[in-house]
Amino acid sequence: MRFGVFLAPFHPVGQNPTLALERDLDLIVHLDKLGFDEAWIGEHHSAGFEIIASPEVFIAVAAERTRHIRLGTGVSSLPYHHPLMLADRMVLLDHLTRGRVMLGVGPGSLPSDAHMMGIDISAQRRMMSESLDAIMALLAGDAPVTMKTDWFTLNDARLQLRPYSRPGLEVAVAATVSPAGPQAAGRHGAGLLSIGATQTKGFDLLGETWKTMEAAAGGPVDRGTWRLVGPMHLAETREQAKRDVDFGLARWIDYFKNVAALPLAPDTDDTAEMADAMNANGFAVIGTPDDAIAQIERLQEKSGGFGSYLIMAHDWADTAETRRSYELFARSVAPHFQGSVTALTGSRDWASANRESFIGEANAAIMAAFQKKD
Known part of the structure; x- marks a missing residue:
């Protein structure tokens, strides 16, 4: 099993954004040294918390500071981009990083982003599907691509550069509880990023998610291409983990209750009660490495098997405790599943x-x- 991080990121408003972005870069460097396999970087344009507007630019900087970790867009919101321009940028990054980049795609998660660009929110999944059709054809490079929709046109389009990676640039499609993601992934032979894997409804639907993907693919799909995302904060004891998240968990919950959307947000203002509720419903792990192992084993059972687990990055704890959490994961959790000991x-x-x-x-x-x- 591979392990990584899904970095939206989530930074509470009111702090220095330049320093927050620098901490994100430092975190990627830290993960690279700890032996994490990959990091996926988000794209958002409003609402104040998720402040990386271009995952490609961030990846270019992070790639220069790291040696081994693979870097993906988590995700590029396809309705926001002309497919030729996005494919061109990703293939360029593929060469500049010697094959360390991956393309994660989705329809866009913040309605406020779509509103600012005049995009019909109800059309975003349809637009994602159309764009993905074009991008996959461009990456394949079998023939020039001509395609016309109500929002982009391709005339004899082709990429000047072939992907550096062999057999090609890895592509993964984001999914929450909607079938659109697994259907698109199955249809194109892409991987799947289950961002809502640990939500109660998502947990219960994991088995159905894979059935949907295989149905779209017309047969069995390699489970190694499936990535599940969930939040964790680890410490030596559960009590210490709860004390650590007193730093920022409440602000993270407030963001999802009042700005974005998190149906599982506990209805309480007490941080310890928030942590207990999130542990109890399985959405998060705020505890020890043993608790993290139990969570991943539960996901294996519910899903039937997957290839990668991605920790959803957050500012629940201060920097030192956050880095310690990832170190505990690398030291005690990853080896349990990778057989390295x-x-x-x-x-x-x-x-x-x-x-x-x-x-x-x-x-x-x-x-x-x-x-x-x-």
Whole structure:
């Protein structure tokens, strides 16, 4: 299993936005050093909290500061872009990063963004589907693309650069509880980003989500291309985790209750009660690495299997505690699912089981050396 982060990001209003963006970049560097596999960067244009307007620009900067972590748009809102321009930018990034970028796509999550651009909110999923048809054809490069819709035109369009990645630029489609995402992913052979995986309704629908994707694909789909997203904050104890999130959980909840939309937002002003409610309904993990392991195992059971788990990034805790949370995840949670400590444990157990024999042989060798000296 692979692990990563889904970075919208979520920064409460009232703070220095330049420093907030710098913390986001520092977080990606931190994750790269910890061995996280990937990071997905959001696109938003209003409402104050989610302040990255261009994931491609952010990725270009982050790529220069990191070595291994893969970087995806999480997501590029397709109705906001001409498909040729977006495909061109992503292929350029693919070359500049030597294949470390991924294209995540969606219809756009904030109605206020669409309103400012004069986009009919009811048309966004249809527009996403049309744009994705065009982008996938452009990336394939089999023939020039001619296509006309009520919002974009392509005349004999083709990309000058072929994708650097082989077999091609990885594409993933965002999904919440709507079937539009898995249908589009299945139809195009793309991966799936289940952003609402841990919402109660999303949790219950995970199995149906995959059935929808396979139906659209016309057969079995590689579950390794499925990424599930959910929020976590970890500490050495549950009590410490709850104390940590007293820093910013309430402001995050307030954003979703009064600006965006989070149906599971607890109806309380007490941070500890918020944490308890989110743990109880399975939406989040505010606890220990063992709690995180249990959550991912539950997702495996409910979904039938998936390839990657992405932690939804947030400012619930201050910077030091946030970084510590990711370190605890990398140290204790990821190895549980990746089997990276199996050989070490086996080697230790083998050495322990044979310790008496090995020490006896070593002592005998020492005694023989003394006797030889005499």
